[in-house]
Amino acid sequence: MQEELRQMLEEAKRQIELAKSGDKLFTIRQKYMGKKGALTGVLKGLAGLSPEEKREIGSFANQIKTQIQVLLEKREADILENASNLDKPFDMTLPGEMPIKGGLHPIKQMCYDLNDAFLSLGFEIYSEDEITSEAYGFDNLNFPPEHPARDSMDTFWIKGTENKKGKERLCLRPHLTGGSVRYLKKHGAPARFVYPGRVYRNESTDARHERAFFQYEALIVEKDFSFSSGKLLMNTILEKVFGRPVDVRMRAGFFPFVEPGFEIDMKCLVCGGEGCKVCKNVGWIEVMPGGTPHPNVLKAAGLDPAEYSGFYINIGLDRLVMMRYGVDDVRLFHSADLRFLEQFK
Numbered sequence: 156m157q158e159e160l161r162q163m164l165e166e167a168k169r170q171i172e173l174a175k176s177g178d179k180l181f182t183i184r185q186k187y188m189g190k191k192g193a194l195t196g197v198l199k200g201l202a203g204l205s206p207e208e209k210r211e212i213g214s215f216a217n218q219i220k221t222q223i224q225v226l227l228e229k230r231e232a233d234i235l236e237n238a239s240n241l242d243k244p245f246d247m248t249l250p251g252e253m254p255i256k257g258g259l260h261p262i263k264q265m266c267y268d269l270n271d272a273f274l275s276l277g278f279e280i281y282s283e284d285e286i287t288s289e290a291y292g293f294d295n296l297n298f299p300p301e302h303p304a305r306d307s308m309d310t311f312w313i314k315g316t317e318n319k320k321g322k323e324r325l326c327l328r329p330h331l332t333g334g335s336v337r338y339l340k341k342h343g344a345p346a347r348f349v350y351p352g353r354v355y356r357n358e359s360t361d362a363r364h365e366r367a368f369f370q371y372e373a374l375i376v377e378k379d380f381s382f383s384s385g386k387l388l389m390n391t392i393l394e395k396v397f398g399r400p401v402d403v404r405m406r407a408g409f410f411p412f413v414e415p416g417f418e419i420d421m422k423c424l425v426c427g428g429e430g431c432k433v434c435k436n437v438g439w440i441e442v443m444p445g446g447t448p449h450p451n452v453l454k455a456a457g458l459d460p461a462e463y464s465g466f467y468i469n470i471g472l473d474r475l476v477m478m479r480y481g482v483d484d485v486r487l488f489h490s491a492d493l494r495f496l497e498q499f500k
Contacts, residue, residue, distance in 0.1 A: 157215055163193055164219050171226045180231055187223055194220050258500035262369050262488055265396070265476045266351050269371055272395040276388075278373065279348040283334045285355075286313065289324040291333035295455035296412040304329065311355050327355035331372040332412055332469065335448075339456035344376040344463050351472065362432050362484045363440075369472035374448070376458070376465035382415075382447065385466030389419060389443070392468075397479065402428075404439065413446030413467055424478040433483050440478070443470045 167187055174180050187194050197216050201209045259267070270280055293305055303309060313325040328334075334350045351371040358364055373392075375385070386405070393401045401421050408418035420441050423434035430436035445467040450460035473485050480499070482488070487495050 157212065160197065160212075160216055160219050163187070164222060167223045168226060171223075171230050174230055175234070177231060177234060180227055180234070184227055188220060194223070256500055260488075260496065261476050261480060261499045262472055264499070265472060265479065266369070266371065268396055269351070269392070269470070269472075270349070272392055273349045273373060276391075277347055281334065281338050281348045281350040282352060283328075283337060283350065285328055285353060286325055287328040287333050288322045289320065289326065290322040291337055292326060292329055293333075294321060295336040295452065296332055297449045297451040297455075298411045302411065309357055311357055328352075329356055330354050330469070331370045332467070335372070335374050335467075336452065336456045338374075339376065339453075339458060344456075344458055345378070346374065346376045349373045360486060362486070363435075363474070365473065365485055365489060367489070368485070371470040371472045371475075373468045373470070374465060376448065376453075376463055378463055380464050380466060382466070385445070385447075385468070388466065389445075389468060393421065396475065408444055408446075410444055410446065412449050412452050414449045416444065416446035419443045419445070419468075421478065425481050425483050431483060433477060440474060441471070442474050442478070443468050445469055 167183065170183050170186075171180070174183060186192055189195065194216060198213065201213055201216075204212065274280070289305070292310075293302065298304060310329045311327040313327075316323060316325045318324075331350055331352055331354060334352075338348060338350070339346060349372065351369065353367055354370050355367050356364075358366065360366060373388075375388070390400075390403065393403065403419055403421045406418045406420065408416045410416040418441050420439040422428045423431065423438055423440045425431050425433045426438070428438035430438050434440045448465045448467060453460040453463055453465075473488060476482070476488065477485060
Protein backbone atom coordinates (compact mmCIF):
# COMPACT_ATOMS: atom_id res chain seq x y z
CA MET A 156 0.00 0.00 0.00
CA GLN A 157 2.93 2.31 0.67
CA GLU A 158 4.12 1.81 -2.90
CA GLU A 159 0.66 2.72 -4.11
CA LEU A 160 0.78 5.91 -2.05
CA ARG A 161 4.22 6.81 -3.49
CA GLN A 162 2.88 6.40 -7.03
CA MET A 163 -0.10 8.56 -6.08
CA LEU A 164 2.27 11.30 -4.87
CA GLU A 165 4.33 11.22 -8.09
CA GLU A 166 1.21 11.41 -10.24
CA ALA A 167 -0.11 14.33 -8.14
CA LYS A 168 3.24 16.16 -8.53
CA ARG A 169 3.10 15.78 -12.30
CA GLN A 170 -0.47 17.04 -12.55
CA ILE A 171 0.19 20.01 -10.23
CA GLU A 172 3.22 21.10 -12.26
CA LEU A 173 1.16 21.05 -15.47
CA ALA A 174 -1.76 23.00 -13.95
CA LYS A 175 -2.21 26.46 -15.51
CA SER A 176 -5.16 27.81 -13.53
CA GLY A 177 -6.78 27.87 -10.13
CA ASP A 178 -9.72 25.87 -11.50
CA LYS A 179 -7.38 23.06 -12.53
CA LEU A 180 -5.75 23.04 -9.08
CA PHE A 181 -9.18 22.81 -7.47
CA THR A 182 -9.96 19.77 -9.63
CA ILE A 183 -6.68 18.12 -8.55
CA ARG A 184 -7.41 18.88 -4.89
CA GLN A 185 -10.82 17.24 -5.16
CA LYS A 186 -9.34 14.25 -6.99
CA TYR A 187 -6.98 13.40 -4.12
CA MET A 188 -8.38 15.05 -0.98
CA GLY A 189 -12.09 15.54 -1.65
CA LYS A 190 -14.80 13.49 0.05
CA LYS A 191 -14.45 10.87 -2.67
CA GLY A 192 -10.75 11.50 -3.34
CA ALA A 193 -8.03 8.85 -3.63
CA LEU A 194 -6.27 9.71 -0.36
CA THR A 195 -9.56 9.95 1.48
CA GLY A 196 -10.39 6.47 0.24
CA VAL A 197 -7.08 5.11 1.57
CA LEU A 198 -7.68 6.59 5.00
CA LYS A 199 -11.21 5.17 5.09
CA GLY A 200 -9.81 1.74 4.23
CA LEU A 201 -7.60 1.60 7.33
CA ALA A 202 -10.45 0.20 9.41
CA GLY A 203 -9.75 -3.35 8.19
CA LEU A 204 -6.02 -3.30 9.12
CA SER A 205 -4.29 -4.35 12.33
CA PRO A 206 -3.38 -1.64 14.89
CA GLU A 207 0.30 -1.68 13.81
CA GLU A 208 -0.60 -1.38 10.09
CA LYS A 209 -3.07 1.39 10.86
CA ARG A 210 -0.35 3.43 12.57
CA GLU A 211 2.23 2.81 9.83
CA ILE A 212 0.02 3.28 6.78
CA GLY A 213 -1.99 6.10 8.37
CA SER A 214 1.15 8.06 9.26
CA PHE A 215 2.55 7.61 5.74
CA ALA A 216 -0.75 8.59 4.09
CA ASN A 217 -0.91 11.78 6.17
CA GLN A 218 2.64 12.65 5.07
CA ILE A 219 1.62 12.20 1.43
CA LYS A 220 -1.45 14.37 2.04
CA THR A 221 0.67 17.11 3.59
CA GLN A 222 3.12 17.05 0.66
CA ILE A 223 0.32 17.31 -1.90
CA GLN A 224 -1.21 20.22 0.07
CA VAL A 225 2.13 22.06 0.09
CA LEU A 226 2.59 21.51 -3.64
CA LEU A 227 -0.89 22.79 -4.37
CA GLU A 228 -0.39 25.96 -2.34
CA LYS A 229 3.00 26.66 -3.94
CA ARG A 230 1.65 26.18 -7.45
CA GLU A 231 -1.35 28.39 -6.69
CA ALA A 232 0.99 31.17 -5.51
CA ASP A 233 3.07 30.82 -8.70
CA ILE A 234 0.00 31.08 -10.92
CA LEU A 235 -1.21 34.22 -9.13
CA GLU A 236 2.23 35.84 -9.35
CA ASN A 237 2.55 35.14 -13.07
CA ALA A 238 -0.96 36.43 -13.71
CA SER A 239 -0.02 39.83 -12.24
CA ASN A 240 3.09 40.23 -14.39
CA LEU A 241 2.59 42.72 -17.24
CA ASP A 242 4.40 42.68 -20.58
CA LYS A 243 5.17 46.37 -20.22
CA PRO A 244 5.33 48.87 -17.33
CA PHE A 245 1.96 50.18 -16.17
CA ASP A 246 1.62 53.83 -15.19
CA MET A 247 -1.01 54.03 -12.46
CA THR A 248 -1.21 57.84 -12.83
CA LEU A 249 -2.61 57.69 -16.37
CA PRO A 250 -6.34 58.44 -16.67
CA GLY A 251 -8.53 55.43 -17.42
CA GLU A 252 -10.59 54.88 -20.55
CA MET A 253 -14.33 55.34 -20.28
CA PRO A 254 -16.24 52.13 -21.12
CA ILE A 255 -18.23 52.19 -24.34
CA LYS A 256 -21.83 52.93 -23.42
CA GLY A 257 -24.69 51.67 -25.55
CA GLY A 258 -28.19 53.02 -25.81
CA LEU A 259 -31.61 52.38 -27.29
CA HIS A 260 -32.27 53.29 -30.90
CA PRO A 261 -34.41 56.48 -30.87
CA ILE A 262 -37.31 54.68 -32.61
CA LYS A 263 -37.20 51.89 -30.02
CA GLN A 264 -37.13 54.49 -27.23
CA MET A 265 -40.17 56.23 -28.68
CA CYS A 266 -41.94 52.86 -28.93
CA TYR A 267 -41.26 52.18 -25.24
CA ASP A 268 -42.50 55.66 -24.31
CA LEU A 269 -45.73 55.06 -26.21
CA ASN A 270 -46.09 51.64 -24.56
CA ASP A 271 -45.85 53.29 -21.15
CA ALA A 272 -48.41 55.92 -22.12
CA PHE A 273 -50.95 53.42 -23.45
CA LEU A 274 -50.38 50.92 -20.62
CA SER A 275 -51.20 53.69 -18.14
CA LEU A 276 -54.56 54.03 -19.97
CA GLY A 277 -55.38 50.33 -19.68
CA PHE A 278 -54.28 49.15 -23.13
CA GLU A 279 -52.74 45.76 -23.92
CA ILE A 280 -49.63 45.40 -26.13
CA TYR A 281 -50.07 42.98 -29.04
CA SER A 282 -47.74 41.76 -31.80
CA GLU A 283 -47.93 39.54 -34.86
CA ASP A 284 -45.62 38.16 -37.57
CA GLU A 285 -44.15 40.47 -40.20
CA ILE A 286 -45.44 38.18 -42.97
CA THR A 287 -49.18 38.40 -43.49
CA SER A 288 -51.67 37.46 -46.20
CA GLU A 289 -53.92 39.21 -48.65
CA ALA A 290 -56.87 38.18 -46.50
CA TYR A 291 -55.60 40.02 -43.40
CA GLY A 292 -53.72 42.78 -45.19
CA PHE A 293 -56.52 43.76 -47.58
CA ASP A 294 -59.69 41.61 -47.77
CA ASN A 295 -60.67 41.92 -44.10
CA LEU A 296 -59.95 45.65 -44.17
CA ASN A 297 -62.50 46.49 -46.86
CA PHE A 298 -59.93 47.10 -49.62
CA PRO A 299 -61.70 46.60 -52.98
CA PRO A 300 -60.21 43.97 -55.34
CA GLU A 301 -58.91 46.64 -57.74
CA HIS A 302 -57.28 48.81 -55.05
CA PRO A 303 -53.76 49.91 -56.21
CA ALA A 304 -52.20 48.96 -52.86
CA ARG A 305 -52.65 45.31 -53.83
CA ASP A 306 -50.34 45.78 -56.81
CA SER A 307 -46.68 44.73 -56.66
CA MET A 308 -45.80 48.39 -57.29
CA ASP A 309 -46.83 49.02 -53.65
CA THR A 310 -46.68 45.68 -51.79
CA PHE A 311 -43.87 43.13 -51.47
CA TRP A 312 -45.54 39.79 -52.35
CA ILE A 313 -43.76 36.57 -51.37
CA LYS A 314 -42.38 34.72 -54.39
CA GLY A 315 -44.47 31.69 -55.31
CA THR A 316 -47.69 33.09 -53.79
CA GLU A 317 -48.14 36.27 -55.83
CA ASN A 318 -50.71 34.66 -58.15
CA LYS A 319 -52.79 33.11 -55.36
CA LYS A 320 -55.68 34.64 -53.46
CA GLY A 321 -56.77 35.32 -49.87
CA LYS A 322 -54.92 33.55 -47.09
CA GLU A 323 -52.64 31.73 -49.56
CA ARG A 324 -51.26 34.95 -51.07
CA LEU A 325 -48.49 36.08 -48.69
CA CYS A 326 -46.67 39.39 -48.38
CA LEU A 327 -44.55 41.48 -46.07
CA ARG A 328 -47.16 43.36 -44.08
CA PRO A 329 -47.79 46.75 -45.75
CA HIS A 330 -49.41 48.13 -42.57
CA LEU A 331 -50.29 46.99 -39.06
CA THR A 332 -54.07 47.30 -39.40
CA GLY A 333 -54.60 43.67 -40.40
CA GLY A 334 -53.49 42.69 -36.91
CA SER A 335 -56.63 44.30 -35.50
CA VAL A 336 -58.92 41.75 -37.15
CA ARG A 337 -56.62 38.91 -36.12
CA TYR A 338 -56.75 40.10 -32.48
CA LEU A 339 -60.51 40.65 -32.42
CA LYS A 340 -61.18 37.22 -33.91
CA LYS A 341 -59.19 35.64 -31.09
CA HIS A 342 -60.11 37.83 -28.12
CA GLY A 343 -63.41 39.44 -29.08
CA ALA A 344 -64.73 42.76 -27.80
CA PRO A 345 -64.67 45.03 -25.89
CA ALA A 346 -60.98 45.49 -26.65
CA ARG A 347 -58.31 48.11 -26.06
CA PHE A 348 -54.87 47.32 -27.45
CA VAL A 349 -51.81 48.65 -29.33
CA TYR A 350 -49.58 46.81 -31.78
CA PRO A 351 -46.24 48.39 -32.78
CA GLY A 352 -44.00 46.98 -35.50
CA ARG A 353 -42.15 47.30 -38.80
CA VAL A 354 -44.02 47.51 -42.10
CA TYR A 355 -42.87 47.39 -45.73
CA ARG A 356 -43.81 49.42 -48.79
CA ASN A 357 -42.44 49.21 -52.32
CA GLU A 358 -41.90 52.92 -52.85
CA SER A 359 -39.20 55.47 -53.61
CA THR A 360 -37.28 56.79 -50.62
CA ASP A 361 -36.87 60.43 -49.71
CA ALA A 362 -36.59 62.55 -46.55
CA ARG A 363 -40.09 61.43 -45.43
CA HIS A 364 -40.39 57.90 -46.85
CA GLU A 365 -38.61 54.55 -46.42
CA ARG A 366 -39.26 51.07 -47.82
CA ALA A 367 -39.14 49.60 -44.30
CA PHE A 368 -40.35 51.75 -41.42
CA PHE A 369 -42.17 51.55 -38.11
CA GLN A 370 -45.81 52.14 -37.27
CA TYR A 371 -47.63 52.15 -33.97
CA GLU A 372 -51.33 51.37 -34.14
CA ALA A 373 -53.92 51.62 -31.38
CA LEU A 374 -57.52 50.41 -31.41
CA ILE A 375 -60.45 50.71 -29.05
CA VAL A 376 -63.59 48.66 -29.74
CA GLU A 377 -66.47 49.20 -27.35
CA LYS A 378 -70.21 49.80 -27.34
CA ASP A 379 -71.15 53.43 -28.09
CA PHE A 380 -67.57 54.79 -28.18
CA SER A 381 -67.69 58.46 -29.16
CA PHE A 382 -65.51 60.12 -31.78
CA SER A 383 -64.70 62.97 -29.37
CA SER A 384 -63.25 60.44 -26.92
CA GLY A 385 -60.87 59.30 -29.64
CA LYS A 386 -59.75 62.88 -30.27
CA LEU A 387 -59.11 63.31 -26.55
CA LEU A 388 -57.06 60.10 -26.58
CA MET A 389 -54.96 61.41 -29.47
CA ASN A 390 -54.21 64.71 -27.71
CA THR A 391 -53.38 62.92 -24.46
CA ILE A 392 -50.90 60.57 -26.12
CA LEU A 393 -49.09 63.32 -28.03
CA GLU A 394 -48.81 65.47 -24.92
CA LYS A 395 -47.47 62.48 -22.98
CA VAL A 396 -44.82 61.73 -25.62
CA PHE A 397 -43.59 65.29 -26.13
CA GLY A 398 -44.02 66.46 -22.54
CA ARG A 399 -46.13 69.46 -23.55
CA PRO A 400 -49.28 70.27 -25.56
CA VAL A 401 -48.76 69.85 -29.31
CA ASP A 402 -50.48 71.89 -32.03
CA VAL A 403 -52.54 69.47 -34.13
CA ARG A 404 -55.21 69.65 -36.78
CA MET A 405 -57.64 67.05 -38.13
CA ARG A 406 -58.59 66.70 -41.79
CA ALA A 407 -61.14 64.42 -43.40
CA GLY A 408 -59.39 61.52 -45.12
CA PHE A 409 -60.39 58.33 -46.87
CA PHE A 410 -59.05 54.93 -45.79
CA PRO A 411 -60.94 51.73 -46.68
CA PHE A 412 -60.88 50.36 -43.14
CA VAL A 413 -62.45 53.39 -41.38
CA GLU A 414 -65.69 55.34 -41.70
CA PRO A 415 -65.48 58.22 -41.07
CA GLY A 416 -61.73 58.60 -41.61
CA PHE A 417 -59.38 61.45 -40.83
CA GLU A 418 -55.75 62.50 -40.97
CA ILE A 419 -54.01 64.11 -38.00
CA ASP A 420 -51.28 66.65 -38.70
CA MET A 421 -49.01 68.22 -36.12
CA LYS A 422 -47.05 71.39 -36.49
CA CYS A 423 -43.59 70.53 -37.84
CA LEU A 424 -41.15 70.68 -34.94
CA VAL A 425 -38.13 70.52 -37.28
CA CYS A 426 -38.78 74.00 -38.64
CA GLY A 427 -41.27 75.25 -36.02
CA GLY A 428 -43.97 75.57 -38.67
CA GLU A 429 -41.90 77.81 -40.93
CA GLY A 430 -41.61 75.24 -43.72
CA CYS A 431 -38.85 72.74 -44.60
CA LYS A 432 -38.24 69.64 -46.74
CA VAL A 433 -39.71 67.40 -44.04
CA CYS A 434 -43.11 69.14 -44.10
CA LYS A 435 -42.82 70.06 -47.80
CA ASN A 436 -42.71 73.73 -46.81
CA VAL A 437 -46.28 73.78 -45.46
CA GLY A 438 -45.42 73.83 -41.74
CA TRP A 439 -47.50 70.72 -40.92
CA ILE A 440 -46.76 67.01 -41.20
CA GLU A 441 -49.14 64.04 -41.17
CA VAL A 442 -48.36 61.72 -38.25
CA MET A 443 -51.41 59.52 -37.70
CA PRO A 444 -54.38 58.66 -39.88
CA GLY A 445 -57.31 56.88 -38.28
CA GLY A 446 -61.02 56.91 -37.62
CA THR A 447 -63.91 54.67 -36.64
CA PRO A 448 -63.58 51.00 -37.76
CA HIS A 449 -65.58 50.41 -40.94
CA PRO A 450 -68.64 48.15 -40.45
CA ASN A 451 -67.16 45.63 -42.89
CA VAL A 452 -64.00 45.39 -40.78
CA LEU A 453 -66.05 44.70 -37.65
CA LYS A 454 -68.00 42.05 -39.55
CA ALA A 455 -64.75 40.42 -40.70
CA ALA A 456 -63.75 40.26 -37.04
CA GLY A 457 -67.02 38.56 -36.12
CA LEU A 458 -68.57 41.62 -34.45
CA ASP A 459 -71.92 43.29 -35.00
CA PRO A 460 -71.35 46.90 -36.25
CA ALA A 461 -74.80 47.83 -34.97
CA GLU A 462 -73.58 47.00 -31.46
CA TYR A 463 -69.91 47.98 -31.49
CA SER A 464 -67.94 51.01 -32.62
CA GLY A 465 -64.45 52.20 -31.84
CA PHE A 466 -61.46 54.29 -32.75
CA TYR A 467 -58.28 53.61 -34.76
CA ILE A 468 -55.01 55.54 -34.51
CA ASN A 469 -52.14 54.60 -36.81
CA ILE A 470 -49.02 56.50 -35.74
CA GLY A 471 -46.12 56.93 -38.13
CA LEU A 472 -43.50 56.14 -35.51
CA ASP A 473 -40.48 57.25 -37.58
CA ARG A 474 -42.06 60.64 -38.26
CA LEU A 475 -42.93 61.13 -34.62
CA VAL A 476 -39.29 60.53 -33.69
CA MET A 477 -38.25 63.05 -36.35
CA MET A 478 -40.45 65.61 -34.60
CA ARG A 479 -39.07 64.78 -31.16
CA TYR A 480 -35.41 65.25 -32.13
CA GLY A 481 -35.67 67.64 -35.08
CA VAL A 482 -34.30 65.12 -37.59
CA ASP A 483 -34.79 66.24 -41.19
CA ASP A 484 -34.31 62.92 -43.01
CA VAL A 485 -36.00 59.63 -42.00
CA ARG A 486 -33.34 57.60 -43.84
CA LEU A 487 -30.79 58.49 -41.16
CA PHE A 488 -32.57 56.24 -38.64
CA HIS A 489 -31.89 53.13 -40.73
CA SER A 490 -28.46 54.09 -42.03
CA ALA A 491 -26.46 52.37 -39.22
CA ASP A 492 -24.28 55.49 -39.18
CA LEU A 493 -22.81 55.56 -35.67
CA ARG A 494 -22.04 59.28 -35.96
CA PHE A 495 -25.79 59.83 -36.09
CA LEU A 496 -26.94 57.14 -33.64
CA GLU A 497 -24.42 58.01 -30.91
CA GLN A 498 -26.21 61.33 -30.41
CA PHE A 499 -29.13 59.48 -28.78
CA LYS A 500 -27.27 57.62 -26.00
